[in-house]
Amino acid sequence: MKRNFSVNILLACLLLAFAGTAFGQTTLIQNIYGRTNLSLDGRWNYIVDPYELGYYNYRHQPFDQTPSGKGGFYDDKKPDNKTDLVEYSFDLSQNMNVPGDWNSQSTKLEVYEGTVWFRQKFNADPKTDKKYFLYFGAVNYEAHVYLNGKKLGMHKGGFTPFQFDVTGKLKAGENFVVVKADNTRHQDDIPTVNTDWWNYGGITRDVMLAEVPVTYIADYKIQLAKGNMNRLEGFVQLAGTELGQQVTVNIPEAGINQKFTTDASGRAFISIPVKKISYWSPENPKLYHVEISGSTDKVIDRIGFRTIETKGQDILLNGKSIFLRGISLHDENPLIPGRLRGQGDMRMMLQWAKELNCNYVRLAHYPHSEEMVRLADEMGLLVWAEVPVYWTISWLNTETYQNAEQQLSDLMIRDKNRSSVIVWSIGNETPISDPRNIFMNKLAAKARSLDDTRLVAAALEVHRKDKDIVIEDPLGDKLDLVSFNEYAGWYFSNSTDMLNYKFDIRFNKPVVITEFGADALGGFHADAETRWSEEYQELLYKNQFKMLSAITGLRGMTPWILTDFRSPRRPHPYYQDYWNRKGLISETGKKKKAFFALKAFYDDMQIKFK
Ligand code: GCU
Numbered sequence: 001m002k003r004n005f006s007v008n009i010l011l012a013c014l015l016l017a018f019a020g021t022a023f024g025q026t027t028l029i030q031n032i033y034g035r036t037n038l039s040l041d042g043r044w045n046y047i048v049d050p051y052e053l054g055y056y057n058y059r060h061q062p063f064d065q066t067p068s069g070k071g072g073f074y075d076d077k078k079p080d081n082k083t084d085l086v087e088y089s090f091d092l093s094q095n096m097n098v099p100g101d102w103n104s105q106s107t108k109l110e111v112y113e114g115t116v117w118f119r120q121k122f123n124a125d126p127k128t129d130k131k132y133f134l135y136f137g138a139v140n141y142e143a144h145v146y147l148n149g150k151k152l153g154m155h156k157g158g159f160t161p162f163q164f165d166v167t168g169k170l171k172a173g174e175n176f177v178v179v180k181a182d183n184t185r186h187q188d189d190i191p192t193v194n195t196d197w198w199n200y201g202g203i204t205r206d207v208m209l210a211e212v213p214v215t216y217i218a219d220y221k222i223q224l225a226k227g228n229m230n231r232l233e234g235f236v237q238l239a240g241t242e243l244g245q246q247v248t249v250n251i252p253e254a255g256i257n258q259k260f261t262t263d264a265s266g267r268a269f270i271s272i273p274v275k276k277i278s279y280w281s282p283e284n285p286k287l288y289h290v291e292i293s294g295s296t297d298k299v300i301d302r303i304g305f306r307t308i309e310t311k312g313q314d315i316l317l318n319g320k321s322i323f324l325r326g327i328s329l330h331d332e333n334p335l336i337p338g339r340l341r342g343q344g345d346m347r348m349m350l351q352w353a354k355e356l357n358c359n360y361v362r363l364a365h366y367p368h369s370e371e372m373v374r375l376a377d378e379m380g381l382l383v384w385a386e387v388p389v390y391w392t393i394s395w396l397n398t399e400t401y402q403n404a405e406q407q408l409s410d411l412m413i414r415d416k417n418r419s420s421v422i423v424w425s426i427g428n429e430t431p432i433s434d435p436r437n438i439f440m441n442k443l444a445a446k447a448r449s450l451d452d453t454r455l456v457a458a459a460l461e462v463h464r465k466d467k468d469i470v471i472e473d474p475l476g477d478k479l480d481l482v483s484f485n486e487y488a489g490w491y492f493s494n495s496t497d498m499l500n501y502k503f504d505i506r507f508n509k510p511v512v513i514t515e516f517g518a519d520a521l522g523g524f525h526a527d528a529e530t531r532w533s534e535e536y537q538e539l540l541y542k543n544q545f546k547m548l549s550a551i552t553g554l555r556g557m558t559p560w561i562l563t564d565f566r567s568p569r570r571p572h573p574y575y576q577d578y579w580n581r582k583g584l585i586s587e588t589g590k591k592k593k594a595f596f597a598l599k600a601f602y603d604d605m606q607i608k609f610k
Pocket residue numbers: 196365428429485515560580582
């Protein structure tokens with residue numbers, strides 16, 4: 001069939017756009033941990049490949065960077081005989097933990113940016129009446145995935161899950177999966193080349209092979225309707241062949257057992273009046289056992305029910321005013337270097353937040369793991385979730401916008417049933433310009449189109465005019481909160497003169513400060529005017545409390561930051577040593593004086609704001 005030239009161009013563009021951030025993927029299965037799955041976590045063999053040898057031509061055509069078509073490391077090739085030349089071997093290579101970044105698992109890779117190939121072997125026993133999905137919690141930054149030597153697809157974005165349908169591609173018995181992970185930074189990526197955090201590369205979250213029926217419950221949302229504490233709303237979405245089914249939502253403890261019929265697309269809209277329900281809150285993190293079932297599949301989740309909304313300058317949780325006593329966190333525990341690996345080190349971080357008397361955490365600056373958010377559900381901590389639209393993004397690049405929108409959508413799809421999540425943040429400290437306003441306004445609209453039950457926010461831009469700290473960022477008009485980072489006393493002024501400054505906030509919305517703070521080298525003591533001392537940090541916090549308490553409509557804060565964290569932007573050989581020292585807890589787990597200052601402020605606040 002002769003296609004005209006323009007059709008070919010259109011198809012090529014579509015393919016290019018599709019291949020931009022993710023090809024070969026399928027829509028994310030909701031609640032992957034609640035499915036039958038085989039964990040592929042553990043020790044994976046790996047090969048460091050700074051020259052992209054394994055992708056192009058491991059047969060060494062001199063300087064030939066075009067795919068050789070003769071296979072790459074993804075073949076996991078062994079010599080055919082004793083004279084055969086194969087210059088790589090996963091079997092004889094070193095191995096490392098997955099999930100886990102490579103920087104913290106090998107001193108040679110501490111600052112490595114480039115490609116590492118990973119391989120895992122596993123046994124499968126695929127059934128003909130089941131579907132199979134290979135699921136990755138996250139790979140930073142670009143992943144190319146192969147099963148038994150065949151490419152499944154690729155994914156861009158270092159903090160969001162993705163999966164491939166591998167039904168019919170699994171062998172009975174031994175299989176092998178190969179992942180090419182490349183954490184090279186690029187200006188047009190999300191985030192861009194400049195960030196104040198360590199560029200931890202690799203397979204940093206869980207990997208699993210999920211098994212579901214041919215027709216399965218692909219997605220669902222069940223939550224109190226916006227501003228209505230007496231009605232659960234949402235949907236159940238089937239995928240597969242038998243899409244017309246009766247589905248049941250069963251919440252025994254709430255006396256709910258209601259049936260719905262899916263339409264031809266497999267979707268049923270849920271609307272259930274609730275009589276007696278224990279609303280989820282930090283003081284009462286009640287999670288209900290929720291069973292969703294149809295004639296072919298059943299999935300169980302634990303969901304808390306609550307409403308969140310703003311009213312004037314108030315934030316209402318379950319209709320009651322709340323002050324967000326928060327703290328910011330990176331996805332990194334200083335005691336166990338690298339990205340958080342699982343419930344153990346995540347619980348340690350959130351326990352520290354609870355010790356501060358927090359009811360809220362800002363999971364900065366990118367999606368943290370599903371496990372972390374589920375722990376927040378369980379422990380009673382409200383969550384500000386964020387995508388890494390951070391600083392100087394390529395605002396005019398359409399692929400960059402698609403990448404940002406894909407990461408936001410994947411975050412919102414994954415965590416839509418998590419009661420702890422109350423804010424979707426679309427970015428942090430993005431310099432104001434027309435292209436930036438267009439990009440961010442579109443992203444805010446996208447967030448609202450996907451979820452009308454939560455707040456949409458971002459850390460806005462701030463500027464100073466004489467002694468005024470002015471917040472008038474036009475993006476604020478599109479958001480539910482006035483949130484911003486201000487470093488009075490650290491990046492301008494000092495721990496005493498900072499009191500000469502005041503805020504000039506041009507919005508009539510709840511004010512939630514996303515960052516303030518100061519560096520302090522844990523254990524370094526001096527007078528309160530000596531930079532880097534714990535005393536300086538402590539006085540700065542106390543003076544921040546005075547400045548912030550003068551803001552009408554102040555409804556929350558997440559000081560920067562719970563613990564010291566690694567950053568390539570912090571080279572001072574004595575005070576920093578490539579650590580950002582704004583933590584209230586040092587790299588040795590020691591609480592600094594400012595930790596207790598913030599705790600005392602929250603204890604007092606809790607009394608006033610009861
Ligand atoms: C910025 C930024 C943080 C950074 C912090 C700092 O506001 O949002 O990611 O770490 O300030 O300078 O320490």
